[in-house]
Amino acid sequence: MSSQDMTPAPAPGTPAPVAPPRPTGRLRRMLDSDIFYSWKRSPVTVIATFTALFLILMALMAPLIAPHDPFNPASLNLMDGFTPPASASAFSDNWFLMGADNQGRDVLSTIMYGSRVSLFVGFMATLFAVVMGMGLGLAAGYNGGMIDAVIMRVADIQLSFPAILIALLIFGVARGVIPANQQESMAIWVLILAIGLSNWAQFARTVRGATMVEREKDYVAAARIMGVHPVLILLRHILPNVLGPVLVIGTIGLALAIIEEATLSFLGVGVPPTQPSLGTLIRIGQQYLFSGEWWILFFPAMTLILLALSVNLLGDWLRDALNPKLR
């Protein structure tokens, strides 16, 4: 559990794990580190890293590199609908590498823009879950007693329900609360809130456990004796020492959040159909499997698999790399 030797903790008597004999730049230090060594040694991780980077870059640069703008309904030509991959539309000059969907949208461009939505929701929801889970976990672990009991029982109750069920519940409630004319513009934030709220508990649990270990250590006692404010102790001293495990489950959590978003959109409760995420694209595509228009489902589904798999593999590797027992 302790990741003391990894972090710049002020714990006495712990030498830096990698002590380069000569002064070097940051890059040099990184390339010499244990982490980089273990990364280099695992071809699967290297491939996963490049796949994830490629997909993220593709999503980020979508407006620059996408051949069409699928989010601008005015630019679509319905008659292009169902054009097969690598062929030109029978009705216009448009050419589609991955074919066109039921609305005449270019599948490739839709995937690029759709990944943006998926990644944005995934990142923001994970960030939300991390911040909330870490805050509550630190408070519970440091204070103990009633606060700990209440927070952890709520987390236990929530963990006994599947995350997707909780997200659906939150989504339903939010839909009821938000006025009808703002629902579409708010949909993406409601989605982030729903996924974030359904995932905070595991972060809270991990952080609480780590905090309870750190709390008993001498450096915390020293800080307390010196009269440092408890909030500062938590943020400046304990937080950096519990970040390691959070980073690991955060990475895996990101993959889960992306899949959760896809599931919600697949069920039709996510983003508006005119601004589809990967899950929405899969929902649309699965209607056309029997009729033979496989490309509408296949390419978005492959993208989702690659994205979730590569992020997951990175998370797995990070867990092993940060685990001192496995070194």
Add this chain to the structure above:
Amino acid sequence: MKTVIAGLGAALLSTTMLVTSVSAETIRWARGSDALTLDPHSQNQGVTHNFAHHIYETLVDRDVEGTLQPRLALSWEIKADDPTVWVFKLREGVTFHDGAAFTAEDVVFSLDRARSEKSNMRQLHVDVDSVTAVDDLTVEVKMKGPSPLYVNNLTNTFMMDKTWSETNNVVEVQDYAAGEDNYAVRNTNGTGPYKLVSREVDVRSVMAVNDDHWAENKPAVTEIIYLPISDAATRVAALLSGEVDIVQDVPVQDIERLTGTDGIKVETGPENRVIYFGYKFGDAPLKTSNVTEGNPFNNPLVREAMELAVDRDAIKQVVMRGQSVPTGVANPPFVAGWTPELDAYPAVDLDRARELLAEAGYPDGFTVTLDTPNNRYVNDEAISQAVVGMLGRIGIQVTLASRPVAQHSPLVTSNETDFYLLGWGVPTFDSAYVFNDLVHTKDGSYGAYNGGLYSNPELDEKIRSLGTETDLAKRDATVAEIWQVVKEDRVLLPIHNQVLAYAMADRITLPVHPENQPLLTSVTFAD
């Protein structure tokens, strides 16, 4: 259109004559959803009625061409000396499934039950004053005024046995919305061609042929296994694998594949249902628009521009895969009052549409939200999505809000939407049904689905006159006048009439019913 229907009728006639009934045949019949209840007057809903029509019977019903047919009533006419009274002569020798005889008393009981407080069928009997039994086989229905078309309202009002209902304490209709339950929700006693054998809600219901049924020709299907399968792809897969014999709700994109599959055929035919878009009227600014001064939809030029921007033929070809009949009037061809002139629609003209928008004072267009259901009509969400793109080309930026029908309908009936998609079926086959609910100013029992609050006092007066006009030629003229105004004023933006498709195993033939309420007694088998 007329020839299609006539052709279908002729085809049906010839198959009926060729095929004789085969012994003991079971049909596994799959639909997208289950009947909501078996209490015959509790829910006025298509799937529920379709199921009930096999067990219970109505006084009159419609054949596949939409013509009224005698069922439990042999004849119906307005009393010679009193235009406010309808006289029904009942079929002789009809018995309920429990053996009790069907008499005029049962009709009085059933009609009274159907127009009671908790009944969902009430609006169809709103003009009824009283129902009396003259003798065992004659019933008189006294109306509040002359109602020459009342008989059209009876095609889904089922007849129950008075004694059975009293014995089982189901004289009152189940209050479905309040979650009430009664004996009639799961148990039945009708006069229909099938008896209920077993029922598991949302899973499987079994019906067996009623050997004592009055019809001379015994149905070829002796056992029906009804299977609700909500996922469209699963439904189609079940047919492909031979798990079911008939799929009633076939997705349009799968028709071609199913037609090309050995051992499976698809019957298609027009449905009596039009799909249209509705606007919010009135001077108040729209809730979802960037135009804060006035309502762009209230300007006839804007409505004309929008009609010119919508490409109905492209929607038919791509979204509906050819399975729709584009139309320029919110009235299906089955309905009295439909004419080819009304049905004509303008060609797409984007330049003219942009000119009209500029003339109306919106050279850069405006924004608005379109509310669409996503599980009610054939490809409803995809149609809306396509229209969003088409309107985008003339500068009207539309945000799409897509919801299940259970959440969409209340938005329309409570006037909370600015722009919406809706479908309208016309069970009475008369234009008054369209006018009453969609065109008449929202007021009491009128204008229930006039969610855009269109109001034209002159039209209202004409619409109300239809209810009691006894001179049918004059009435037809009034209907034509109203349609003319509705079309010219572009009160609604009609897109197309739906086409139904039933898929089934090759050896079976089930003709498409225009109200999507096929009776499995009409199934024939090939040798």
